[in-house]
């Protein structure tokens with residue numbers, strides 16, 4: 490929407506149409522000719538409202554204002570904020586929307602340096618480097634960190650940006666069962682010694698890649714166990730905190746803070762600014778030497794236009810609010826609210842009989858539909874009742890593990906959540922997805 494100064498990406502509703510279209514394209518491929526009835530639907534276009542922290546959005550033409558339970562707007566910073574927005578507007582007036590320069594050719598400003606210092610301090614690492622896009626942060630950094638002769642061991646449910654970066658790196662890639670430290674150890678043992686007593690270590694580097702909160706599962710990483718294994722086998726740890734930084738931990742510092750892990754034990758900390766900070770871009774935080782090396786060698790730093798300054802200002806300001814450096818307690822209130830909202834919503838859904846994945850404190854809440862055929866019914870019925878949810882299916886999930894993925898925000902009120910619960914209850918009965926109905930009370 491033109492009102493949205495943070496440049497928050499438009500969200501995609503009506504994903505059922507996307508899957509139907511993919512299916513048509515597949516069938517078309519099989520028959521080797523176009524199918525005349527293939528629908529033209531791709532992504533629905535929506536209108537967002539910046540004056541209520543993108544809590545609601547409008548599906549153009551088809552439906553009126555909906556309660557937005559689909560965006561990663563965890564702390565409600567994705568639009569008008571009394572501290573961030575005036576500063577973003579000021580920086581837009583002062584600097585405009587683009588630096589039109591790469592970081593090395595006049596595109597590094599005082600604000601870029603301030604952003605990197607602020608991110609490093611916030612996540613608890615000596616240094617950080619920022620990029621204009623979260624996806625690119627993973628896909629461009631991994632090929633710089635590892636190459637032929639190195640080994641990447643990646644969680645089986647890692648995000649596509651990690652998969653792409655790992656593939657593009659030329660390193661050997663092995664996958665371990667999702668969030669299963671014992672299987673990670675098995676893979677490491679196999680790869681280091683081929684199952685035989687260890688004679689030599691055949692890899693230049695070994696990097697184990699995990700996510701803080703898994704975006705399709707809502708699950709917290711078993712980070713302490715994974716770190717212990719990485720230490721034992723001298724492997725580097727790479728942690729993607731796209732969904733956890735800002736969203737969990739007493740002061741919003743992500744899964745390390747929540748799970749009591751010392752950030753010194755995580756070698757490479759990655760995150761995005763597109764969720765909790767309501768901006769765009771991504772970061773890598775690590776040792777001074779690592780960040781210096783990346784600044785000299787990473788093509789996405791050397792050859793890409795630097796992150797836009799209004800976006801940088803939004804991140805710096807959001808971090809100040811989270812840390813209470815704006816002189817208010819709004820940051821602490823937001824953190825308390827997202828935790829309360831997430832735990833309330835998860836437990837209410839469970840009480841109703843839904844199968845909800847993920848852990849307490851996680852704002853990501855997949856409701857299992859299983860059968861992909863239930864996707865259109867679920868999302869359309871919710872939309873009819875003015876609740877917007879994102880539905881996810883193959884290839885983002887295994888074929889028979891379709892789900893609706895709810896993202897809770899600190900900007901949702903109890904009234905919003907109660908309204909959504911009423912709608913889900915009705916639609917859940919209609920579509921038949923209350924897989925654990927409560928026992929009927931004995932009279």
Ligand code: PMP
Pocket residue numbers: 622623624625627648650700704729731732761762763770771
């Ligand atoms: N990593 C993970 C785990 C993600 O879920 C995403 C996107 N949601 C990204 C990286 C890419 O981030 P961005 O959308 O900011 O480009």
